[in-house]
Amino acid sequence: MIQVLKCTVNGKPVELGIDPRESLADTLRERLGLTSVKKGCEVGECGACTVLVDGVAIDSCIYLSVWAQDKHILTVEGLQDENGELSPIQRTFVEEAAVQCGFCTPGIIMSAVEIVGSGRHYTRDELRRLISGHLCRCTGYQNILNAVERAVEEVHRTVGK
Amino acid sequence: MEVGKSVPRVDAFDKVTGRARYADDLCPRPVLEAKILHSTIANGWVKSMDISRAQALPGVVKVLTCFDVPAHQYPTPGHPWSVEEAHQDVSDRKLLNRRVRIYGDDIAAVVAQDALTAQRALELIQVEYETYPPLLTPEQAMADGVKPLHEEFPGNVLKRHVSEIPMPESDFKCAGDVLSFPGYHQFHGHYETQQVQHCHLENPVSWAYVEGGRITVVTSTQIPHIVRRVVGQALGIPWGSVRILKPYIGGGFGNKQEVLYEPLNAWLCTQVGGRTVRLDLSREETFQNTRSRHPISFDVRAAVDGDGFLMARECIAVSNQGGYASHGHAIVSNAVTGFRQTYLDQLAHRSEAWTVYTNIASPGAMRGYGIPQCNFACECMMDDIALQFGLDPYQFRYQNLMPPGYVDPLNGITCHSTGARECLEKGREFIDWDRLRREYQGQSGPVRRGVGMAVFSYKTGVWPISLETSSARVVLNQDGTVQLQLGATEIGQGGDTVFSQMAAQAIGIPTEDVHIVSTQDTDTAPFDTGAYASRQTYVTGHAIKKAGLLFREKVLAYARELLKRPGELDIRGREVVDAASGEGLLTLAELASEAFYSLDHCVHITAEATSQCKENTFSFGCCFAEIEVDIPVGKIKVLNIVNVHDSGRLINPKLAEAQVHGGMSMGLGYALSEEMKYDPKTGRLLNGNLLDYKLPTALDHPELHALFVETDDPSGPFGNKSLGEPPAIPVAAAVRNALLHATGVAVNTLPLSPQRLLEAFRKGGLL
Known part of the structure; x- marks a missing residue:
């Protein structure tokens, strides 16, 4: 059984046949080749498959693709600007040495895009809470928090200028 | 540089x-x-x-x-x-x-x-x-009349070994004599570590x-x-x-x-x-069917003289191997060796190690290879001895530490450099040890604080227990940059980056001109056994240095051929220069273009080298942790924590720091929440998923502090020693010793979970 999914992925309109039982993670990885969407548990425990659906971070492994009908989906592949410049959060991830094995990285970056884009300030503890749905075994979250914190501050400084 | x-x-x-x-x-x-x-x-x-x-x-x-x-x-x-x-x-x-x-x-x-x-x-x-019936513990598996898991091992004991170090001349005949000598303080203790899983995010x-x-x-x-x-x-x-x-x-x-x-x-x-x-594999299969860290139980004894020096120790370790041998006896063997090495025994040391097949999911190698387990036993013991005999736990450790030049009497591994004492001093100052030890004495009430410490030593690679070898290949590109090809692997630790830095250093070019081939294809990648034992910066580092220097000589020989001028040449930046004056003579891009396309003498400049490493060395470090414990709830909150490491020269300080953060995090999970649990009736793993297995999240972490004492190790290719595994080693014991300081209750089994603490507090009369 095949259904047609129409949505926007990383700014481009997409129309494709999907199995109504399949997860958005599988659609993005298996059908669209967006392999930044990582699978670490497939039951919404680890956060590695996080993408934004209409600007909200979700675990794409427990989100049915049919729910994405007419929605806007953003993955890490869609973050670089037209000149190839990294987004602020990607840049601070590099500069703060927040990347190690890199497997949790795309998912956390997508949550951070939501955090940074909120236009709010956060305490360190609030940031800890906001990224606590992402498991990372390499970093102890220390440099990841530094990267998110810095991206939030930098975007705040430049917004409205 | x-x-x-x-x-x-x-x-x-x-x-x-x-x-x-x-x-x-x-x-x-x-x-x-x-x-x-x-x-x-x-x-x-x-x-x-x-x-x-x-x-x-x-x-x-x-x-x-x-x-x-x-x-x-x-x-x-x-x-x-x-x-x-x-x-x-x-x-x-x-x-x-x-x-x-x-x-x-x-x-x-x-x-x-x-x-x-x-x-x-x-x-x-x-x-x-x-x-x-499922046999989940070594005791069950070694009982009379049980069916062997493997017919080759009828009693389910994969291996047992006993060793004693040679003793100096004295009236004592063996370690047992020293340990039971009434003139010394006599200590005995029992400590147990749990089974935990690596939980790498990619199955x-x-x-x-x-x-x-x-x-x-x-x-x-x-x-x-x-x-x-x-x-x-x-x-x-x-x-x-x-x-x-x-x-x-x-x-x-x-x-x-x-x-x-x-x-x-x-x-x-x-x-x-x-x-x-x-x-x-699914996450559940990763838990159940791949490896984990061995649960090991330790029975230890020590004899300490009136001045607080260790005269002798004994460590009996029983390792639960699960259904398959995996790394076999090597891990518990490493554990008893590690137990022996950090401190010096003046007279004697006895080790006894058992590896026993059972029906739990088979453990194997996990960051530290037996040392996180023995460190928990050793460092709990050091605090317990100090408490029992009125010694200062810092000074007691400090004065018994492995001395420079120490040679392990059984495997010959030598202490070529040590910053252990400086690490202790730095950690003591950072955490404000003396003040906190004083302030947190004799507290009452339901919420108490404490500060604890633990020390470790760790070898670098596996020589002489096993072969150590690595090969590296450097290949010139047409633009004067190089490719670095290795059999050593990037697994997240930053290997590719530090390998590139090492090659650049040896050749004399900027790191960005080294293009490392990250993927290993066994058809083309030079031979190297891979990422384990914190070996690659050390063993592979030697191979990279050797291949890099060889490549440099070949480039300079070709430059001499082109330049036809007297005087020493050198490679600096992207140029061949006059070694004495520094005058630029030929860019590497020009040289490469000539070498690739010369109608006169065309040659593809490459260099390949194997380095068999017949050396080893110790890295050191310590953890200091300040905690608060809510006694009625059985919950520990880590208020402040620092790891201090002597890993020799740091190849990349920022990445080294990140590596320490990750190890500390793993240590905190080991200390407080992680444990694979089984149904005793069926032998089924009960919490083999990331929801029920309590892997620490960002919310469960304090700020992580990583400090270094840089020594220059003469055996390391760039003065460096092991770094990858060590950060995970001392954390659990430091937290446990802080709990001992806060409450006076010695919890000798990991993890320090609320259930276990409540039980211990009840037994200790706090509840």
């Missing part, structure tokens, strides 16, 4: 853009999917299996069972192969096994057109078992296909060259007809220092005509 600089990771851009390819990202789609049938008993035999309904399911390509696999057994650990039969790894498993040794053992496999069909087919297989995944009559396996591994050998051994085919590709991997921490499912994947591929087959 390229070494010593915090250059950004060479793979960071690819990883933040999602462009870095991991094993499954490279797999062609659609692809045949393999799924494994796991036993629903922990101990027994598969008597028969009915696969007819599974085979008849549309979309199923092949069903294979434990009755179909090759009869021979093969080894799985990521050790260099030993050419001496007596030292070869234990071969105790088949591709699929009729003898069921763990709950969830691999007994059949299905290859189907898609994963769902394969999964459904598994559910249609009927299995008849002969069932024995093991591989895919295999046959091309040109040879089998290729693309896999998430730390040890591609070893996987090649073991796939050959398991399938009974020449090792040269196996090709392994290792792309980026999503963490390993020792679990992927084991040949996990690559042999089965390869064999299934050969059974369906060589078509591409993917074997993608």
Whole structure:
């Protein structure tokens, strides 16, 4: 059984046949080749498959693709600007040495895009809470928090200028 | 200087853009999917299996069972192969096994057109078992009359060994005499560590296909060259007809220092005509069917003289090996050796180590290789001795530490450099030890605070216990940059970055001019045994330095040929210069262009070197932790924590710091929350998923502080020593000792979970 999914992925309109039982993670990885969407548990425990659906971070492994009908989906592949410049959060991830094995990285970056884009300030503890749905075994979250914190501050400084 | 600089990771851009390819990202789609049938008993035999309904399911390509696999057994650990039969790894498993040794053992496999069909087919297989009671502890497994898990080991003891260090002249005949001498303080204690899992975010995944009559396996591994050998051994085919590709991997921490499912994947591929087959493990399978850290119980004794010097110690360690040998006796053997090494015994030391088969999920290598376990025992013991005999725990450790120049009396590993004392001093100052030890004395009330510490030593690589060798190749590009090709692997730790820095340093060029080939293809990557034992910056570092210097000589020889001028030449930046004046004579781009395309003398300048490392050295460090404990709730909150490390010269300080953060985090999980738990009735793992297995989240962490004392180790290629594993070692004992300081209650079993603490507080009269 095949259904047609129409949505926007990383700014481009997409129309494709999907199995109504399949997860958005599988659609993005298996059908669209967006392999930044990582699978670490497939039951919404680890956060590695996080993408934004209409600007909200979700675990794409427990989100049915049919729910994405007419929605806007953003993955890490869609973050670089037209000149190839990294987004602020990607840049601070590099500069703060927040990347190690890199497997949790795309998912956390997508949550951070939501955090940074909120236009709010956060305490360190609030940031800890906001990224606590992402498991990372390499970093102890220390440099990841530094990267998110810095991206939030930098975007705040430049917004409205 | 390229070494010593915090250059950004060479793979960071690819990883933040999602462009870095991991094993499954490279797999062609659609692809045949393999799924494994796991036993629903922990101990027994598969008597028969009915696969007819599974085979008849549309979309199923092949069903294979434990009755179909090759009869021979093969080894799985990521050790260099030993050419001496007596030292070869234990071969105790088949591709699929009729003898069921763990709950969830691999007994059949299905290859189907898609994963769902394969999964459904598994559910249609009927299995008849002969069932024995599960044996979950060494005591149960060693009891009289139990069935052996492996017929080669009738008592379920894989190995036991006893060793004593040679004693100086005295009236004492053996360690036992010293330990029972009434003139010394006598101490004995019992400590236990739990089974934990690596929890790398990427589950093991591989895919295999046959091309040109040879089998290729693309896999998430730390040890591609070893996987090649073991796939050959398991399938009974020449090792040269196996090709392994290792792309980026999503963490390993020792679990992927084991040949996990690559042999089965390869064999299934050969059974369906060589078509591409993917074997993608679930998180639950990763917990149940791949490796973990051994639970080890320790009985220790010590004799301490009136001045607080260790006269003798004894360590009896019993390691629960689960159903399969994996790394065999090597890990508990390393544990008792590590127990011996950090402090000096003036007179005697006795070790006794047991490795016992049971029916729990088989442990193997995990960050620290037995040392996190023995460190918990050793460092709890040091605090308990100090408390019992009125010694200061800091001073007691400080005065007994391994001295510079120490040579291990049994394996000869030598302390070539030590910053251990400086590490202790730095940590003491950072945490404000003296003030907190005073302030937190004699508290009352339900919420109390304490401060604790732990010290460790750790060797670098595996020599002389096993072979240490590495090869490196440097290849000139047309623009004067180079490629660096290695068999050593990037597994997240930052290997590729520091390897590039080392090559740049040896050749004399900027790090950005070294293009490292991150993927290992065993057809082209030089031989190296892979990422384990914190060995690569040390052992591979020597090979890179050797190949880099050789390459540099070849470039300079070609430059002399071109320049035809007297005087010494040097490579600086991107130029060949006059060594004396520094005057630029020829850019490397010009030289390369000439070498590649000269009509007179064309040569592709490359250099390759093998470095067999017959040396080892100790790194050191410590952890200081300040905690608050809520006694009625049994909850520990870590208020402040610091690790201080002497890993010799740091190749990349920023990455070194990040490595320490990760190790501390793993140590905190080990200390407080992580534990694999089993149903005693069935032997089934109860919490083999990331929800029920309590892996620390960002919310569970304090700020992590990493400090260093840099020594210059004469045996390291750039003064460096082991760093990868050590940060995970001392944290659990430091937290436990802080709890002892806060409450006076000694909790001797990990993890320090609320349930365990409440029990201990009740027993200790606090509740």
